[in-house]
Amino acid sequence: MRNYWLALLTLCVGFGPTGASAESSPEQPFPPSYITTDVGKELLVTDWSDPQICAGCHPRQWKGWNGSMHSIAFNDPVFQAEWALAEKEMKGELMNHCGGCHTPIGVATQTIKFDPKMGKHGGFTSEGVANHGVSCDVCHTISGSNLLKTAVLEHGNASIVLSPGNIKRGPLRDAKSPFHETAFSDHHTKSEFCGNCHNIFHTTNNFPVERTYDEWKYSVYAQKDIQCQDCHMVPVETAIRVADELTPAKKLKDHGLGGIAGMGGVRPRGLVHDHGFVGGNAVVAPLMGVQGAEEHKAEAIKRLQHVAELDLAVKHQSGPLHKATVTVHNKRAGHHIPTSLTFIRQIWLEVVVTDDKGRELLRSGTLDENNNLPEDTFIFSNKSVDENGKPTHKPWRIARFEEMNTIPPRGKRLVDYAFNLPEDAKSFTVTSRLHYRSFGQDVADYLLGEGAVKVPSVEMEMLERQYGAKDLKVVAQRSSNDSAERVAVTN
Numbered sequence: 133m134r135n136y137w138l139a140l141l142t143l144c145v146g147f148g149p150t151g152a153s154a155e156s157s158p159e160q161p162f163p164p165s166y167i168t169t170d171v172g173k174e175l176l177v178t179d180w181s182d183p184q185i186c187a188g189c190h191p192r193q194w195k196g197w198n199g200s201m202h203s204i205a206f207n208d209p210v211f212q213a214e215w216a217l218a219e220k221e222m223k224g225e226l227m228n229h230c231g232g233c234h235t236p237i238g239v240a241t242q243t244i245k246f247d248p249k250m251g252k253h254g255g256f257t258s259e260g261v262a263n264h265g266v267s268c269d270v271c272h273t274i275s276g277s278n279l280l281k282t283a284v285l286e287h288g289n290a291s292i293v294l295s296p297g298n299i300k301r302g303p304l305r306d307a308k309s310p311f312h313e314t315a316f317s318d319h320h321t322k323s324e325f326c327g328n329c330h331n332i333f334h335t336t337n338n339f340p341v342e343r344t345y346d347e348w349k350y351s352v353y354a355q356k357d358i359q360c361q362d363c364h365m366v367p368v369e370t371a372i373r374v375a376d377e378l379t380p381a382k383k384l385k386d387h388g389l390g391g392i393a394g395m396g397g398v399r400p401r402g403l404v405h406d407h408g409f410v411g412g413n414a415v416v417a418p419l420m421g422v423q424g425a426e427e428h429k430a431e432a433i434k435r436l437q438h439v440a441e442l443d444l445a446v447k448h449q450s451g452p453l454h455k456a457t458v459t460v461h462n463k464r465a466g467h468h469i470p471t472s473l474t475f476i477r478q479i480w481l482e483v484v485v486t487d488d489k490g491r492e493l494l495r496s497g498t499l500d501e502n503n504n505l506p507e508d509t510f511i512f513s514n515k516s517v518d519e520n521g522k523p524t525h526k527p528w529r530i531a532r533f534e535e536m537n538t539i540p541p542r543g544k545r546l547v548d549y550a551f552n553l554p555e556d557a558k559s560f561t562v563t564s565r566l567h568y569r570s571f572g573q574d575v576a577d578y579l580l581g582e583g584a585v586k587v588p589s590v591e592m593e594m595l596e597r598q599y600g601a602k603d604l605k606v607v608a609q610r611s612s613n614d615s616a617e618r619v620a621v622t623n
């Protein structure tokens with residue numbers, strides 16, 4: 133009898149409120165997305181304001197946002213191409229899912245249209261402010277989280293309550309604006325706010341495809357009350373201090389980020405937030421030629437060049453055989469590196485060993501003439517496969533990760549390389565480099581078309597050591613920390 137009830141319970145849980153084919157209901161009006169609205173009427177795009185209207189009084193926030201990934205979350209050609217593939221393969225079932233985070237207004241107003249003739253695979257259009265992706269008024273009219281309505285009872289899959297209207301919600305308790313009403317929102321000051329969109333689980337099998345928020349939640353940063361906002365809503369220089377001092381941005385001594393939060397504001401505020409939301413993407417905004425893209429790219433490169441640290445060790449094995457171990461530390465990211473699309477983003481090691489006679493003893497991870505990585509390259513990523521175990525980069529096909537090689541916050545990974553040292557060598561040099569790119573050339577060619585873009589790489593770190601052949605003692609060392617002049621981008 134007990135087993136019977138257990139079986140019934142499992143059955144009920146199994147058929148919970150999940151599924152791409154779920155019917156629209158008051159609880160979940162735009163399935164499979166978890167967006168709800170609380171205004172009690174059908175919404176129009178004109179219920180939200182255009183960012184240009186906010187720009188007049190909030191120039192500082194606008195300057196950061198314009199050119200950010202949030203400002204192009206809908207038009208991003210890489211996203212549009214992948215979304216178009218999903219639209220065709222899944223017969224429209226995922227339109228609200230993908231749109232939910234990339235254009236919440238488009239979903240809430242049901243104004244998104246698929247055009248099979250756009251781009252290589254098709255594309256989407258919407259109306260007015262919905263074209264601006266995650267815009268000012270999207271974030272500042274979010275009034276709560278629907279985490280308890282999701283299939284996994286966690287933030288994610290656009291678990292947001294939208295309350296478009298005259299009340300702008302934010303971190304200030306006593307804000308007064310001549311243009312709009314204001315309301316204090318604790319939610320906006322916490323990672324959970326971001327987690328509503330920076331956590332993605334599969335719509336039917338619930339697999340956590342992207343889990344930046346989860347990674348943060350179980351990290352030392354969460355333990356120290358350091359939120360996403362502390363690293364992504366301040367300049368990179370400040371974020372470096374946040375990570376090193378394990379202190380939230382507003383508690384740092386002399387952070388120098390105070391000022392007027394809006395024209396006509398009652399008084400200067402202790403910390404006005406940067407709205408560039410800089411991550412690692414240095415390719416898409418410049419590709420689209422949007423205003424502010426170059427500054428955004430420079431910040432992204434700076435961020436990437438201050439996240440990791442390399443270490444090297446060499447051991448003799450037997451005969452001529454030696455082993456070089458490269459350690460990669462995740463020093464300053466509040467989540468794994470890479471995070472989010474861990475099956476598409478590429479962080480990899482390039483290792484070269486040469487001896488004093490100029491002979492190359494080992495080479496791994498050097499891009500070939502077609503901008504592709506050799507098979508044996510060590511890439512920090514998760515290998516995604518579908519339910520039959522076949523490799524796939526399509527989020528809607530992913531059933532599990534076959535291998536997980538990302539580096540946890542404040543964690544490290546060790547990678548071994550073997551090489552033979554010739555007997556007549558007096559010394560040898562190991563050069564290790566850590567590189568980042570948003571996606572491989574094959575993915576770019578597939579999504580955007582052959583030759584549409586040559587994917588740039590950013591050199592994150594470099595460490596080179598010369599060793600004596602007999603005693604394996606370090607003779608000389610060079611690293612990217614030595615000089616401000618780094619080899620930044622290869623293209």
Ligand code: HEC
Nearest residue numbers: 186190193194197266267268271303320321361393404405
């Ligand atoms: C992705 C969501 C998001 C977008 C898009 C966004 N904001 Fe914000 N904004 C926030 C969050 C979160 C805070 C509070 C951060 C904190 O206190 O930790 C904030 C803070 C603010 C504040 C309070 C003062 C300050 O800067 O700290 C103002 C004013 C503001 N935003 C205006 C804007 C304007 C104008 C735009 C568009 C140009 C915009 N925001 C776009 C999330 C967003």
Ligand code: HEC
Nearest residue numbers: 210211214215218229230233289290329330331332416472
């Ligand atoms: C829960 C919110 C959410 C949902 C649902 C979602 N995305 Fe995203 N998507 C994101 C976030 C956040 C990023 C940025 C992550 C990053 O850059 O690290 C992103 C980035 C991407 C990118 C990379 C863009 C680039 O320029 O590199 C692609 C492609 C993409 N999403 C496709 C999709 C598709 C297709 C779907 C639907 C099957 C989808 N997304 C559903 C939140 C979401």
Ligand code: HEC
Nearest residue numbers: 181186189268302303304307308309311314393394396397
């Ligand atoms: C006519 C000028 C003006 C316009 C236009 C304007 N704001 Fe404001 N806003 C202000 C002022 C002034 C404050 C208060 C600043 C303070 O008290 O430090 C403010 C405060 C805010 C806050 C903080 C609320 C809180 O309690 O934390 C947010 C968020 C905000 N505005 C968002 C927006 C958005 C989004 C738009 C565009 C739809 C917009 N504002 C348009 C002047 C304006």
Ligand code: HEC
Nearest residue numbers: 201205208211233234326329360361364409410411412413
């Ligand atoms: C309404 C959904 C939504 C919310 C809320 C949101 N984001 Fe995003 N965010 C996105 C999407 C979608 C993208 C990816 C756009 C793309 O690549 O096309 C993105 C991109 C980013 C990126 C750029 C990633 C890169 O590769 O460079 C960062 C950083 C980021 N978000 C941080 C935050 C933080 C911090 C918060 C909370 C304060 C937040 N986001 C809140 C949807 C959201």
Ligand code: HEC
Nearest residue numbers: 323326330345348360363375411412439464465466469470
């Ligand atoms: C201690 C500082 C810190 C905190 C806290 C932090 N991040 Fe990051 N984040 C970084 C750094 C450094 C990078 C660049 C390395 C990378 O791209 O992986 C980054 C990269 C990203 C990216 C781009 C990843 C990619 O390469 O596509 C996204 C998206 C992002 N963060 C979102 C978030 C969200 C959401 C939170 C909170 C849940 C958060 N971050 C908390 C430091 C931080």
